[in-house]
Amino acid sequence: MRGMLRVAALACAVTIAIQTTGSTGHASVQDPLVALEAALQAAPDDIKAGNDYRMAVIKASQYDRAIAFFEKLTTAHPGASNAHLNYGFAYVDKIPAAGAITQVILANNALGEFTKSLDLKKSWIAYYTRGNSYLFWPRIFDRTQRGIDDLTEALKIQQAEPKRAIHARVYVALGDGYWKIGKLAEATRFWKEGLAAFPDHAGLQGRLSTEGDAQQKLIEANYDPAKRVDTSLADLWSTR
């Protein structure tokens, strides 16, 4: 109850501050992002609040605002692992709206934040996120093996936990990582392991039911920087 009051008070303070910025500011009293920002300021390590905020930012296409907000938030709360994680995702969310070079800068900044998050707390989501993001880098940057290493750690963590639907993603990504470095047998092994655990997973089914050019097309479509990556973490608190 006390926490809720703090959030409400902060939201009120932010609203007043924004009202005084005048009509040229991008925010307004109707701005749905204001309350979400206030909620995050009240609970910076709240991964769900960060996720809700980012999803609203994507709808409003206010990527720079989110990046600036998370920068301030993580400066004020440097120990908030999940704030750094969402900060990283805020960079990723902007990638489809950016030019080719800026995409690289954003992706690199995202990696930096994912690493900070991981340094603070070695969680499944942090390992999976950073590992998966390494897979988006072209081969020339030689980052795929680092991705495989992170995903292997994520796999170890999830194998010690009760099975959840989101865990299927690690099998997909691990297989993709091995596929990217040309180890097709390893890739297939992880996809098959994943499918055994999650028989209805379309991504795993697709990879195992194709080969050659069709398989390449399917996998590469997943790592196209021009396409928006689904960065919603809603599956994390899914009951499945």
Added chain:
Amino acid sequence: MRIAALVLASFLVSAAPGFEDVTKTSGITHVHRNRKFENKYANIMAGYTALGASAAVADYDGDGYDDLFVTDSAVGGRNRLYRNKGNFTFADVTPGSGIDSGNDAANASADSMWFDYNNDGRPDLFIPRFGRSQLFKNLGGGKFSNVSKAAKVDTFANAITAVAFDYDRDGDLDLFVGSYFQPVNLFDPETPRFFPESFETANNGGGLTAYRNNGDGTFTDATEKLGLRLSGWTLDLGHADANNDGVEDLYVAADFGTDRFFLGNKDGTFTDLTEKAIGIDTKKGMNVDWGDFDNDGLLDIYVTNITDDYMREGNFLWKNNGNLTFTDVSRETGTFDTGWGWGARFFDYDNDGWLDLYVTNGWVSAGKENYVPDIFEMIVKPNIDLADARNWPPMGDKSLSGYQKKKLFHNERGQVFTDQAPKYGVDSIKDGRGVAVADFDNDGRLDMYVANANGEPYLYRNTLEGIGSWTEFVLVGIKSNKGAVGAQVRITAGGRTQLRFVDGGNGFASQGSARIHAGIGTATTIEKVEIRWPSGERQTFENIPANRIMRVTEGRTAPEPLKPGGSSR
């Protein structure tokens, strides 16, 4: 027996009709060499100035055969004029012509363009240079005179491209020069801050200069007055009449930032319609060519950008919507990915009545090590000052988007393009820059000269057999500029109408023939030819026989067959 069969099979393959590489037998011995800088930024600049391999086509001596001018960029390197002898051999007529002084310690040739600036019917030659550009007056008899200073076009700039057209419709050709770097002395820079300040929104480039032709052999800088002041890193300019209103419009392709589209107004000014027409982009525009690829009577635009594993910008194929907006259909048509693209040209190589497309590519093909990680290591440094050359990593012998295969896109009835370059052996992996298209042997099949950076060129003779009929027109302006630059020709044959126009130097580092060419498939007669001259005058001719080169003079009652041979000027 098996060996004999294999030898025979290999002979049959190499003799298959298509494009024959005739460089060695043509007499063209020119090899382009990049400029090597000798200053404290040399180890960085080498990678960013692998430019200057250009080719420009014109019938400079009026003998009915298109000739060729090519550039070098090294200190002391000679630009060369090759006279077409008509049988696919060329004579180097540079010595004594007065046009071989293109490169010295303070100037490097970057492009070349023929245009008849004094309207005497003889194509003159403009050479954009890093330094002071040159204009050579064609005196006739194979002699040229350097009139750069007298004509007032030798402004110090880092010029890289030029087009000429009559923007004010006063009957003479005006000159538009695009510059890459700002006007800093690249050979001895006074400041290290002359590199692009951003990879996507750089505004510290050379922009463009518009010179109005005064009609007395001089030009006046009219850039400001025309509304064309820019500060981008211009790599190419391309003009055409996008909305068929009789006034030429201008597309500016820029590296490190947005391309620009300018609408030509009837009062001789331009309006920047970029946002409405094409939107603001962050790509690396390299080439502009205009052509009606879908035969809908509207001229479309092809722009090359960078597409590689590490950067997937994709080219633009701007389909003209007819309302001064364009839609990029490069993905849908299969023309999106051509690597690190450079010069590209629309032309109908198989005379089927649809414009095909040849695209050159490749930046630096050097050692096995790749320069990409070095570049990206720099890019991700916080607050890096990209404008400062000292912050850029030296390139050494590393490659960057090198060894890329050229593309010959066959137009499948205006819907998609399929790459036929491997089939016809025109998929070389040299670092291509310009592609000049012309019918060098007057046989109705379009040939190609490909200028490669730091290397030998390719001269490809079109030997395709069993292809469509064709028609070619040499246009001569009377009220209009003599070269008829800007003239639109609508050719109706076999029930289809095709739009062609005379351009004044479109295409990166290249200029194709000024002749109108159209393939007409199985038709045997051209039912109708409608010419809209730059003066606004219109002429229509009917029932022109196919497979002939015709000469049309503005205002005269009938076309006449071109009779090649002998020099008329």
